[in-house]
Amino acid sequence: MFPRLFAFATLLLATVSPVLGQTAAQASTPQFAPCPSNFSLVRSAGVASVNQTLSPAEAEYVSAKKANVLPSAFQTYLTNVQGTNITLPSYVASILGSSNAANGSLPTVGLAISGGAYRAALFGAGILNALDARNSSSVQAGTGGLLQALTYISGLSGGSTIVYSLSQSNFPTMQDLILGPPNGTAVPGGWGGWTTAYGMLLQPVAGNDTTLNAMYESQLAAEIQGKYEAGFPVTLVDALGRNIARHFLNGTTTANFFDNTTSIHGAGQLFSSIQNVPTFVDHIQPFPIVIIDSWSPGPNITGNEIPPANIIYEFNAFEMGSYDPSLSAFAPIQYLGTTNESVCVTGFEQAGFVIGTSNDYFAGLNTSASAVMAGAGWPWIELVNGSYPQPEVSMDVAYYPNPFQGVKAGEFIDAGEAYLRLTDGGNDGEVIPLQPLLVKARGIDVIIAVDANGDTTEGWSEGTSMVNAQTRANMYPSDYPFPMVPTNTSTFVSEGLNLHPTFFGCDNASTPLIIYIADGGPAPGYPAVTNTTGDTFNETFAQAVLAQTFILATQGYPANTSESKDPEYPACLACAVVDRTRAREGIERSGVCSSCFARYCWNGTQVAVTTSSGIGGRSSMQSVLAMGGAALALSWAVLF
Ligand SMILES: *[C@@H]1O[C@H](CO)[C@@H](O)[C@H](O)[C@H]1NC(C)=O
Ligand SMILES: *[C@@H]1O[C@H](CO)[C@@H](O)[C@H](O)[C@H]1NC(C)=O
Ligand SMILES: *[C@@H]1O[C@H](CO)[C@@H](O)[C@H](O)[C@H]1NC(C)=O
Ligand SMILES: *[C@@H]1O[C@H](CO)[C@@H](O)[C@H](O)[C@H]1NC(C)=O
Ligand SMILES: *[C@@H]1O[C@H](CO)[C@@H](O)[C@H](O)[C@H]1NC(C)=O
Ligand SMILES: *[C@@H]1O[C@H](CO)[C@@H](O)[C@H](O)[C@H]1NC(C)=O
Ligand SMILES: *[C@@H]1O[C@H](CO)[C@@H](O)[C@H](O)[C@H]1NC(C)=O
Ligand SMILES: *[C@@H]1O[C@H](CO)[C@@H](O)[C@H](O)[C@H]1NC(C)=O
Ligand SMILES: *[C@@H]1O[C@H](CO)[C@@H](O)[C@H](O)[C@H]1NC(C)=O
Ligand SMILES: *[C@@H]1O[C@H](CO)[C@@H](O)[C@H](O)[C@H]1NC(C)=O
Ligand SMILES: *[C@@H]1O[C@H](CO)[C@@H](O)[C@H](O)[C@H]1NC(C)=O
Ligand SMILES: *[C@@H]1O[C@H](CO)[C@@H](O)[C@H](O)[C@H]1NC(C)=O
Numbered sequence: 001m002f003p004r005l006f007a008f009a010t011l012l013l014a015t016v017s018p019v020l021g022q023t024a025a026q027a028s029t030p031q032f033a034p035c036p037s038n039f040s041l042v043r044s045a046g047v048a049s050v051n052q053t054l055s056p057a058e059a060e061y062v063s064a065k066k067a068n069v070l071p072s073a074f075q076t077y078l079t080n081v082q083g084t085n086i087t088l089p090s091y092v093a094s095i096l097g098s099s100n101a102a103n104g105s106l107p108t109v110g111l112a113i114s115g116g117a118y119r120a121a122l123f124g125a126g127i128l129n130a131l132d133a134r135n136s137s138s139v140q141a142g143t144g145g146l147l148q149a150l151t152y153i154s155g156l157s158g159g160s161t162i163v164y165s166l167s168q169s170n171f172p173t174m175q176d177l178i179l180g181p182p183n184g185t186a187v188p189g190g191w192g193g194w195t196t197a198y199g200m201l202l203q204p205v206a207g208n209d210t211t212l213n214a215m216y217e218s219q220l221a222a223e224i225q226g227k228y229e230a231g232f233p234v235t236l237v238d239a240l241g242r243n244i245a246r247h248f249l250n251g252t253t254t255a256n257f258f259d260n261t262t263s264i265h266g267a268g269q270l271f272s273s274i275q276n277v278p279t280f281v282d283h284i285q286p287f288p289i290v291i292i293d294s295w296s297p298g299p300n301i302t303g304n305e306i307p308p309a310n311i312i313y314e315f316n317a318f319e320m321g322s323y324d325p326s327l328s329a330f331a332p333i334q335y336l337g338t339t340n341e342s343v344c345v346t347g348f349e350q351a352g353f354v355i356g357t358s359n360d361y362f363a364g365l366n367t368s369a370s371a372v373m374a375g376a377g378w379p380w381i382e383l384v385n386g387s388y389p390q391p392e393v394s395m396d397v398a399y400y401p402n403p404f405q406g407v408k409a410g411e412f413i414d415a416g417e418a419y420l421r422l423t424d425g426g427n428d429g430e431v432i433p434l435q436p437l438l439v440k441a442r443g444i445d446v447i448i449a450v451d452a453n454g455d456t457t458e459g460w461s462e463g464t465s466m467v468n469a470q471t472r473a474n475m476y477p478s479d480y481p482f483p484m485v486p487t488n489t490s491t492f493v494s495e496g497l498n499l500h501p502t503f504f505g506c507d508n509a510s511t512p513l514i515i516y517i518a519d520g521g522p523a524p525g526y527p528a529v530t531n532t533t534g535d536t537f538n539e540t541f542a543q544a545v546l547a548q549t550f551i552l553a554t555q556g557y558p559a560n561t562s563e564s565k566d567p568e569y570p571a572c573l574a575c576a577v578v579d580r581t582r583a584r585e586g587i588e589r590s591g592v593c594s595s596c597f598a599r600y601c602w603n604g605t606q607v608a609v610t611t612s613s614g615i616g617g618r619s620s621m622q623s624v625l626a627m628g629g630a631a632l633a634l635s636w637a638v639l640f
Contacts, residue, residue, distance in 0.1 A: 024219075024242070024260065027268030028350055029226030030337050035344035041335070041403055045321070045328045045441075048479040052441040055330060057318040058287065062151060062442075065283040070149060071101030076133055077145030078574070084142035086571040089591035095578040107581050108151045110437040110512075111286070111448040114465060115157025115361070115426035116519075118200055119532050122178070122542060123452035123519050124155070124162045126530075126549020129174040141554040142570025146577065150286035152444065154314075154433040156425025158452070160290045160358040164351065165194070165248035167288040168269070171279040178542050180253060189263070192253035196542065200247050201240070201359060202535045203379035212258060219260050221387045223267060228388045232337070232348070233419070236380035237398035241356030245269070249351055271349040272334045274317045290315045291425035291433040292358050295397055296413045306364075306428040308472040310413065313422065314436045315354055321404070323439045325479050326411045331403035339401045339418075348401070357398040363423040366396055397421040426453065429468035437512065438473060438480040444512050445580035451498070451518040452530075455489065459531030461518040463492030466504075481511040485602070490610040492520075497602060500557040501569070503576055506601035509583040515576050523551035524564060557599055572596030 046052040054062075078096040082088070100106050113124035130138050131147040138144030155163030166177055169191035180186065180193025199205035204213035224238040242265070246252040249266030256263050271290075279285045292313045293306055311322045321330030331338070337348025362377025372378060381395045393399065400420045409415040425433060431453040437444050455464040466485045473482035483505025492498045498520030505513045522528040529544045530552070556569025566572070575593035582589065589597060 022264065022268065024223040024264040024267035025226040027264055028223055028242075028347075028353075029230050030232065030345050030348040032343055032345055035335075035338070035341055039335075039341050039344060041331055041338060041341050042407055043319070043321070043330045043332075045323055045330055047328065048323070048325070048440045052323070052328075052439075054441050055316075055318050058316065061283060061287055061317075065151060065287070066104050066106065069283050070106050070151070071098070073133075073145065073148040074101065074106055077149050080133070080139050080145045081142050081570050081574045083139070084567070084570045086142075086568050086592055088571055088574065089589075089593055091582055091585075091587045091590075092571075092574055092578050092593065095581045095585075096574065100581065105581065105584075106149075107445045107577055108443050109146070109149060109446045109448070109577060110152035110154065110442070110444045111150050111450065112433045112437055113153070113155045113159030113163060113450045114432040114453045114461075115159055115424065116431070116452040116454055116461075117158040117359075117361075117533070118161075118196070118535060118537065119454070119459065119519070119530070119545075120158030120452040121162040121194070122532075122537075122545045123530055123549050124159055124450050125174040125178055126546045127448075127450050127517060127553050128162075128166075129546055130550045130553035132173065134173050137550065138554075143554055143573060146448075146573070147286075148284075149577075152289065152437060152442065153286040154289040154291060154436050155358075156291035156431070156433040157359050157361060159433065159450070160355050160425065161194075161200070161244070161248050163288050164271075164274075164290055164355050167274045167280065167285055168249060168277060168351065170277050171285040174546065178546075179539060186253070190250050192251070192256075195247050195252055195254050195257055196537050197254050198246070198257055199535045200244065201361075202376055203383070205243060206258070216258055217383050219258075221383055224384070225387070232401075233390055233393045233399040234384055234388050235393060235395045235398060236362060236377055236384055237356045237360050237396075238353060239380050239384050240360065240362075241350065241353035242267070243352075244356045244359060245350075245352030248355060266352050267350070268347070269351045270334065270347065271315055271351045271354045272317055273351065280317065288316065289433070289436045290354065290358050291436060292354070292422045293425055293427045294414065295363065295421045295423050295427075297417070297421075306423075308428055308430075308468075308475060310428065312425075312428070312430070312435050313420075315349075320349075323436070323441075323479065325476055326413065327404060327408060329404055329407050336403070337401050339403060339405060345401070353398070357400075357422050358425045360396070360398060360422075361424040361427065363396045364427045372396065394421065397423045426465075428472070429465070430472055431465040432469060434469045434482075434514075435472070435480060438482060440479070440481070446515065446577055447512045448515045448517065451516065454531070454533065458528075459533050460498070461520050462489045462498050463516075463518065464489050466492070466516065483508060483511045483514055484604065485514070485516075486606055488606065488609045490608065491606045492518075494607045494610070495602075495605070496520075500555065501553075501573070501600060502557075502602055503597065503600045504602050506579070506597050509580055513576060513579055515573070517553060519549075519552070523548040523555070526551070559595075559599055566599075568592055568596060572600055576600070 074096045133145040133148050206212045220239045220242045223242045224234045228234045245266035251263045252265045294311045319330040320333045337345030365375040402420045437447045451461040455462045473480040498518040502516045505511045556566030558566045571592045575596045
């Protein structure tokens with residue numbers, strides 16, 4: 001690949017007019033230029049517990065947020081909790097209120113949204129909606145305001161679509177995020193909603209209209225031509241990314257989805273462009289992180305799955321890299337595509353491509369050539385392969401020039417690779433993006449883990465991802481402190497831990513406390529909608545999912561089976577939010593917080609395994625969208 005690189009780049013640059021508007025293909029083409037004089041490609045992130053550091057830009061974001069945004073956000077949240085009239089121990093109010101705000105020791109809260117395709121995006125939106133201070137029902141329920149008090153939010157696969165679209169669209173309400181701004185209020189070229197009438201992951205995207213679908217395929221193929229001609233491998237992820245861009249980036253509405261004359265549909269919009277979004281500039285939105293897995297060749301690939309030792313990468317507004325100890329390094333995201341310190345690439349980090357990578361669950365279907373050809377990824381592969389045949393390129397992973405060549409050689413599995421081969425953030429079985437929130441330097445006290453992965457054949461969650469996250473975290477105990485959770489999904493199911501919010505790590509203040517909220521079943525008394533495996537849906541359906549998720553997110557765990565809802569839940573949630581701060585300040589847990597913890601904390605009792613899935617392992621293959629990224633056998637025969 002490399003020999004073509006510069007020749008084509010020069011050719012292409014010559015044809016781009018700086019005056020006329022760019023086509024989508026031009027805007028999607030990475031550019032080459034000499035690096036800035038003070039350029040540094042790799043930042044070592046140090047060693048957890050010794051000298052681990054965040055990027056200076058992230059540290060600045062978080063400290064400004066803590067100083068300027070969180071004090072009033074937590075005060076509003078406290079007021080909403082107090083509005084439910086449950087008597088709180090005084091420490092809850094003093095931690096959330098002004099006394100802790102004065103010395104900046106407010107809780108640091110992160111929220112993680114799992115994979116699970118559009119279902120996970122919708123379910124995640126429903127949870128955020130129930131925590132949103134702008135939603136009067138959530139305020140009344142006593143849960144509203146916690147969204148504004150989050151410091152971090154992470155997403156992978158289906159979860160990455162909501163996390164990134166929320167950030168780039170300037171942090172609207174969930175209604176406006178999903179449906180687009182109300183009539184008459186849209187900004188031209190701005191946010192247009194999730195365009196859920198058209199397919200997000202599956203081809204064809206436009207139902208049975210074969211003419212429209214064929215036209216659309218040729219648009220997508222044309223849009224990645226510039227990148228190909230510039231010498232970069234293009235795979236199904238590039239085409240998928242252009243479709244993802246029409247759902248989750250500015251510039252596309254349901255009305256202009258197929259029109260390539262008036263919009264370039266997010267081509268040229270970089271992942272790092274969120275740096276300039278007003279609510280990011282003002283530190284109002286939580287700091288967003290997107291997770292992507294690596295498929296690394298080498299000793300640990302034995303022809304069957306992404307081993308947990310493979311690096312989990314994170315993408316944030318400033319950097320891409322990993323705190324996994326065998327790498328512990330980052331590269332500046334706006335120069336992604338760069339592999340040395342003299343020639344710098346910009347424009348590689350197309351937001352659609354990055355979110356497309358996090359959604360590349362198709363790679364997990366690669367059990368054999370015949371499975372790939374029969375699988376949902378095949379139309380995407382044919383589309384790209386039809387225009388740009390590339391022998392020796394694996395068409396079902398994304399290729400990122402490796403900025404970390406030579407870093408920690410012997411320890412970092414991809415130190416010798418020209419490209420990182422990246423894929424769905426859930427393909428290793430850790431389908432809730434907990435890893436970035438466990439990073440010690442982030443000092444996160446509480447993690448809200450939102451699980452909408454389809455662990456069962458009917459699309460419900462039963463804790464598989466928590467089991468797998470624990471397995472991986474325990475490989476790196478000094479890097480990723482993790483509370484004790486069940487080692488099998490049978491315990492989740494038989495104890496109902498997936499049916500109501502469950503707290504993990506209540507009595508071990510050396511790890512973050514996890515508040516687990518799963519899509520484990522329909523809201524009591526309602527028909528099943530939150531297990532949808534649909535790749536398209538209408539507004540009525542979206543509202544039904546939001547409404548049920550609201551119930552699941554606010555019902556709590558009634559102490560009494562005759563109640564449908566725990567009236568103490570808002571207080572219990574606040575008790576969990578402050579609990580690590582309470583411990584640090586040497587205060588005893590008391591009052592309603594004691595009874596809440598007795599009810600909501602997992603008590604450590606495991607049951608015997610009753611199903612074959614998820615014994616510290618991975619879920620079996622579900623219907624195409626139900627799995628949303630759980631790992632499968634990968635045989636990686638080169639197909640082309
Ligand atoms: C590099 O220099 C530019 C100006 O030439 C400056 O804006 C930037 O902050 C510098 N970056 C670093 C990492 O020092
Ligand atoms: C961090 O500490 C490790 C181990 O003590 C050391 O090898 C490394 O050089 C240090 N890194 C930085 C950036 O200070
Ligand atoms: C809480 O108490 C206030 C004052 O007594 C009352 O106005 C309000 O309706 C109560 N709220 C709830 C949710 O019971
Ligand atoms: C912050 O203030 C609270 C309330 O006065 C106190 O309990 C806590 O110890 C202080 N924390 C720090 C880190 O100074
Ligand atoms: C917005 O406009 C569309 C057509 O332009 C119409 O179908 C829809 O009902 C309108 N929605 C509202 C909430 O007015
Ligand atoms: C997307 O559009 C919204 C307005 O709808 C704007 O506030 C936001 O900054 C835009 N995002 C980017 C990345 O340009
Ligand atoms: C597509 O065609 C099939 C078979 O004719 C039909 O069952 C299906 O409902 C159609 N789908 C749409 C979205 O029109
Ligand atoms: C629009 O898409 C068609 C393929 O359907 C392609 O031939 C054409 O070049 C595209 N136009 C622009 C401006 O990108
Ligand atoms: C391979 O896996 C083992 C066990 O999980 C791990 O210790 C080792 O570091 C891995 N090797 C590489 C090169 O990742
Ligand atoms: C959703 O769950 C219900 C009840 O468990 C089941 O009947 C239905 O088939 C499931 N839907 C999907 C798409 O799996
Ligand atoms: C823990 O909880 C489970 C399920 O709620 C219950 O069956 C078990 O008896 C409890 N164990 C203890 C030690 O309280
Ligand atoms: C919306 O979608 C649901 C479920 O797919 C379907 O039953 C319903 O008829 C649709 N409603 C409209 C207004 O199209």
